[in-house]
Amino acid sequence: MIIGEQKRLEEISGMLDGHRGILIAGCRSCVAICLAGGEKEVAVMAESLRLISSLRGKGWEIEEAMVERQCEKEWVAELRPRIEGKDCVLSLACGVGAQTVQAMYPRVRVLPGLNTSNMGAPEESGIFVEKCGGCGDCVLHLTGGICPIARCAKSLLNGPCGGSQGGKCEVSPDTPCAWEEIYHSLESLGRLDLLEEPIPPKSWLPARDGGPRRIVRKEAVLTEEQKRLKGGKA
């Protein structure tokens, strides 16, 4: 899932200066799961900002709203009555959500309440770890199901580097060395042979480096004629 964490209150209140009608919009999918933008987090953020507003006389009028999934136009459209009369929206969804709200309500300023971080999974309650770098050309079949692009600090394909010691990455003691894990995974899979052959340079075209990506599933795309025939909001 997409993992994000809240910006510091200081930064958020800095952004909110000069605004009066504020709507905090949370999201019920990924950011709720990583405890960044769910309904409770929206409530906590609302209370904290109301405290700041009364303590420092900011005069903010803060309202809370939830969206099922803030990256879907249909659901963000349901925010319309709540957004009427507000001059800014503090989105506690991931970056995608904030951008969707801004695209649908061009005259209302949308402020990012979260720093969207990565695609990962909860390791245990409260700890979320990056697992996938979205490089567009998966190599898990060569690395025993452990992604070196996302989980090796240097995205090496013929790791480990010289700095891996005690199973930890040189970058930080609590980051396991991906290649150490790859080695042990392939060992238990009995496929250490995969590490013999040097892997040639990777094409980064399908990755973010190739420019913003656009995935098209032709059989679900409505043709121009279908759109004309269907009409309505969709």
Add this chain to the structure above:
Amino acid sequence: MMRILAFCCERGPGEAIDLAGEKRMRYPADLTLIQVPCAGRVDVAHLLKAFREGADAVVLVGCLEGNCHHIYGNIEGRKKVDRAKQILDEVGLGGQRLEMFHVASNQPFRIAELAAEMASRVERLGPNPLAVKE
């Protein structure tokens, strides 16, 4: 004996089939027709599963574009056929064994035409290799 399976929209083409019957328009018995509410009802899995069940050729018969009783079910059907053809090519069975035909309710002769067309394709491409193995 060839096995050609046709998924047939019951509105337009379904009417054409009955009209073909009324007019005694002969077509090869290899063509077996399954009636579905609309060409858009059939999804890629049905088309591929038919080949796994031994069909030599599969046909999706929908109404003419712009004449769909369910607004644009036939365009949805066309998209599924294109996707399935792509997969059949990649798989090696050949997308030629799958085709979409458009038949209006007053074109009974098209049923015989499409049956003949698919029969000739099966002759050219040979029977479904899966069926032969069994």
Add this chain to the structure above:
Amino acid sequence: MSDGGIGVFICSWGSGKDPKLDMDGLLSFASGIEGVALVKMIDRICSKPGQKEMIAAIKGSGTDRFVVVACSARTKRKLYRHIATSSGLHPLAFEVASVREQAAFVHEGPEAQRKAETLVRMAVEKVRLWVEPPFEEEMPALRNVAVLGDGLMAMAVANEIMAQGLTVDLVMSGGSPKGSPPYIFSNQDEMDRALRSMAEASSDPRMTTIKNASVLDFQGPPGDFGLVLDVAGEMVPLRCGAVVLAPEPRMELRTIDGSPAPSAQELIARGLRRIVILPSGASSGIGCSCMTPRGTLYALSLVDAAPGIEVSLMGREARAMDWMEGLQRLAQEKGIRFFRIDGEPKVEGHAPTVITWRDPLLGDMRLQADLLLLDTVLTPEVQSLAKAFDVPVDEKGELLSIDSRLRPGETVRKGVFAARFRVGNMLYEDMALEAGSVAARALEMLSMGTLEVGGAVAEVDQEKCSACLGCLRVCPYSAPMIGQAGKAEVRMELCQGCGACVALCPSRAIDIYCFSDSQIVAQSRAALGKVR
């Protein structure tokens, strides 16, 4: 699955006359199929005695579904539903193997028999997996129609509906409409009679008129719609069984600078002698559309009132209808000239205005006019109606209802009907006919008092739905919606059972009754001889 077992009824006439099918062979074939509890040959199922015999057999056997092996399913579907209900079964608890049309009539001897057996096998395999669909008969159908539109078309629709004993709420976006109705009246009294009928209708007790209203919200199933109108800032709720959208263009003869066409006396007074009428078609600026009788009638009125006036009509086609054919000859006899143009004329200067264009036969032409009148069209505001009722609009700005196989007057949204106007060439009779047929569509839906809902419709398994909104986006009828639980729900009253959503759903959360995935697969396997 079927607990009471499947009944297979073979109609003796199903074999077709010349290439006889061996119906007894089919009988024994059917009895050999696992799960078939009863097999019976009946002489002419569609005859009265045939039906009685079949109903008795079903009741006696305790089977809860059956297969009919007979002629085409299409012509007898309603009959078989009647037999099912009379035997105490669900009206859709059957499948038909059309062995006559799809085997006896189209294949030769042994092949026909084998195909018939395959068809029977397919029908049995399909009905085996039949699941009782939701079938609510009693959806209410309010006998009140909301008609939206300002002009004559809306009024005519209202009249037709009231003539059939239903009540009407006429919702007008403005107060009184500008310009004149776009229809062509054969003479003045027909126009007066039409305007008079408009006045009478508005006083009819069965109609309430709401002026200056725009639609804020539109909810509810067909037969029980809930509208919320914004009437000069105030929110007015409105409940109705059906909605008819009847926007109407307005036509106006205008000068270039937009002022309405002067009367004959004014022309004489201002000494304007040479008048040219150009149907501009476009609502603004110079265009070139078809010469309509409207221009001819206005020219005739000018010439009658002031003989000295010289009138010329320009346009691409000479459009005339029924009785209007002779109109042009009458106009020519009175000295009115007609010019046919291909493409846009060039217009320069003011009093006199010089019009130049290229005539295919006569070459480059020049015409001087003291006054150029444009026959302009004021197309109605259709976008907001389309948005409010979720109905598509085509490039011509008309509420699309013809493009696909919808019947005239129907739109994609069940219960929402739309009258179509043809700009510039719609006779008053054409409009009355359009209004009548659109009203008829609405009445067909409401007149039975209840709406049959359910049957072969889609249903969402809430557990499996991942709320990807795919079904909302693909459904032509916008039947699926997102319920409270954040999961998809298919509104049974809107679903027409086309299955586009089922084919798209990534989580296989939606399936359709009577054409479920498992049924289609079972039929394919049976068709390919893969079932033991």
Add this chain to the structure above:
Amino acid sequence: MNRVAIIGGGVAGLSAAISLERRGVPSIIVEREEALGGLCGELGCKGVERCVRCDVCLARDMVAQARSSPLIERLGRAELRSVSGQPGDFRLAIRVGGQGHRLVRAAVIVCATGGEPFDAHLDKRLGYDELADVVTSLDLERQLSAEGRFLVPSTSAPPKKVAFILCVGSRDERFNTSYCSKACCKYSFKLAQGLRAIDPGCAITIFFMDWRLYDPRENVRAWASGDSGVRLVRSRPAEVLLGEDSRPEVRFASEKDAIVEVEAFDAVVLSVGLRPARSAAELARTLQVETDAHGFLRSPKGEPCASTRPGVFLAGTCRGPKEIVECVKDGAEAASKAIAFMGGVG
């Protein structure tokens, strides 16, 4: 007995029957031919992959709906002999095929007997009699309906050059048809689109006077300019003669320099207009309704589908030439008026 008798099983009659059935009103269709569908039922679909919106398949769809409804009784090979009784309780004497007469009681009569295509033999100059390759649009439609393609009669090869001549038997004083038949502009446009779709190698030339397409979305000029294989000539051909290579030659005044041109085509299609049915006068007498100047049954001004006699309603081309979709609307309107006449919702 609130049953409606519908004379004629064409598109208009079927539409009326279906509309009545949906409102719970039983009806009986008296059809002269064996099968339902009328003139429209004989026409062919002109689309290959794309529907050109000629609406011909409406007839087929409606026949299917009518045949599957228990509320609609159908009498094939049946002719209306006489009508007695008064509006609200008519008695119709009907001769049914070989089994003699049958008496039908009905509260209302809807006459949907339709019109007749203009007999092209009457216009000698267009050579329909002598030249095999000069066909009427109806012949072309029947071939499309049967095989989905058109072959030149004399050579039975697909044509490479086809001419359409519009307004044959319409807007023509000589045959007392000074009216515009409304439908031939549309169906000729659709036939041309059909031939282009079936064989893009077949060039089409259409000789026309005015384009009178009533559906605003039908833009024949845009279609023609976008398709190199189509040529629109605004000229009414004088005659069609046999060329040396035994192909029909059309003599017409060309648009550009108004001299007479002669051009040979593989086939010439005469777009025949609509005339009142031969039996229209006799039918009018039977139903005691008036006809208009051209011989069609007359609807009073401003009341579509009504006839001059209460309780008798008219639908379709029996009351004047019209397109297929308009006949469908006529059916619905006639059904509405019939139900209104029978006192409100059925």
Add this chain to the structure above:
Amino acid sequence: MSARSGLERTLLGGKFAVTAEIGPPKSASAESVRRHAHEMKGSADAFNLTDNQTAMSRMSSIACAAVLIQEGLEPVVQMTCRDRNRIAMQSDILGASALGVRNVLCISGDHQTFGNMKEAKNVYDVDSVQELMILRKMRDEGRLWSGDELETAPELFLGAAANPFADPFEFRVTRLAKKVKAGADFIQTQSIYDMDRFERWMALVRARGLHEKVHILAGVMPLKSHKVALYMKNKVAGMMVPDTVVERLKSAKDAKEEGIRLCVEQIEHLRTIEGVKGVHIMAMAWEEKVPEIVKRAGLRP
């Protein structure tokens, strides 16, 4: 096979090679490089020039190499994968060989979070093994990685790093084999303190016959004090410093002298290990001691 560089000529001649390391300065002037050059001239076959070591910006390795060439020394250019993608890498190599550089050491490079600009964006388009593949293709096939032909192919003596002290130990030899397959001609190991582990590693190397396929130079680093030893042991990842070494420096009166003596002892021991073709002396910020170490270890006449 003709030697492509002085270092290669020494190694091919069977002579025990010596390489040292010069740290490029944080300065725009090459003055300190020239000074080191004069001090160390003749004391080693070739001199490594680190590439923004520990991810701290310093004078570019190739620029320093040019200066060394002017001073008559043979440079070993180090090229990390952290700062350049394959496009910049190949263009730098063409430039370097045009300036006379023949030895290149392909290394992944320290992660930028070690350096003084942690917020920088790293590259890592390719890793050290892939870098070897690219450079070998330029040398042997005369083509860029894209396949375009080069007018003149660079003559390169390709080196790679190896760290017997990083984990997983048993994989380290396989990784060395991978580098050899990718085109490494010589290897310079991490600085050695835990002699047993190095010897076990060399045994595995010999077992796979890698010591004949590639010239292995053992890395040593003289320690100025026991504090430096502790820093190396705890702060530098992939470095093993046994406690005995720390103890020895701590108890010594003159820590620096003890550091030098230890280094010399290590060199003498390393010369006895079969498969070790030379030694790489990394006297970072102590370059002036290299001639003395070389002399006391008897490496130079």
